[in-house]
Amino acid sequence: MIAGHFGFAAAVKAKARATPLWALMLGSQWLDVVFVPLLAAKVEWLEPTAGSKPGDYGAVIIHADYTHSLIGALLLSALFGVLFWRRYGSGPAVVLGLTSLSHWFLDLLFHRADMPIVPGGAGNLPRLGFALWTYPSVAAAIELLLVVVGSATYWRAAAQVAGSDSAAQRRATVCGISIFAAGILTLALNLLGM
Numbered sequence: 322m323i324a325g326h327f328g329f330a331a332a333v334k335a336k337a338r339a340t341p342l343w344a345l346m347l348g349s350q351w352l353d354v355v356f357v358p359l360l361a362a363k364v365e366w367l368e369p370t371a372g373s374k375p376g377d378y379g380a381v382i383i384h385a386d387y388t389h390s391l392i393g394a395l396l397l398s399a400l401f402g403v404l405f406w407r408r409y410g411s412g413p414a415v416v417l418g419l420t421s422l423s424h425w426f427l428d429l430l431f432h433r434a435d436m437p438i439v440p441g442g443a444g445n446l447p448r449l450g451f452a453l454w455t456y457p458s459v460a461a462a463i464e465l466l467l468v469v470v471g472s473a474t475y476w477r478a479a480a481q482v483a484g485s486d487s488a489a490q491r492r493a494t495v496c497g498i499s500i501f502a503a504g505i506l507t508l509a510l511n512l513l514g515m
């Protein structure tokens with residue numbers, strides 16, 4: 322899932338005006354960003370579910386035992402917040418850390434039970450995931466909802482801040498539509514297995 326996380330980040334921006342949108346977008350994907358080099362190094366990997374083709378929407382067991390373990394997500398999210406502390410101050414840093422952590426909780430709804438609590442799946446604790454991906458149309462509809470609600474919430478807040486300044490109103494509209502379009506495009510590519 323990518324689009325749903327972006328939608329969530331856009332909604333956060335509506336409330337957290339001092340936090341830069343790009344950092345919120347990056348934060349919402351931070352666990353997946355760290356996943357990429359570990360995937361390349363084969364420390365973490367993807368396993369298509371039985372009978373599926375690579376790229377089928379949500380048809381994957383994700384062995385991201387470090388980046389997507391609960392403890393790993395907490396540590397990576399704390400690190401992400403700290404990276405922004407000096408430049409933006411404590412408020413935005415905390416918002417960014419929590420936005421990064423939101424990725425784990427959103428993924429928890431979608432993943433099959435492949436998310437460990439402790440990095441590396443140590444201790445043989447149960448793996449978590451509510452497996453919405455086993456109902457692809459429901460999962461896609463929820464992602465779409467996150468994109469629509471997130472970009473609309475962002476747009477409304479930006480328009481409110483712009484007030485009677487017509488140039489700022491235009492910027493708010495362009496930004497709101499851009500976030501919506503990028504979210505829809507990302508979801509469409511994801512559904513098409515690209």
Ligand SMILES: [Zn+2]
Nearest residue numbers: 352353424428
């Ligand atoms: Zn993820």
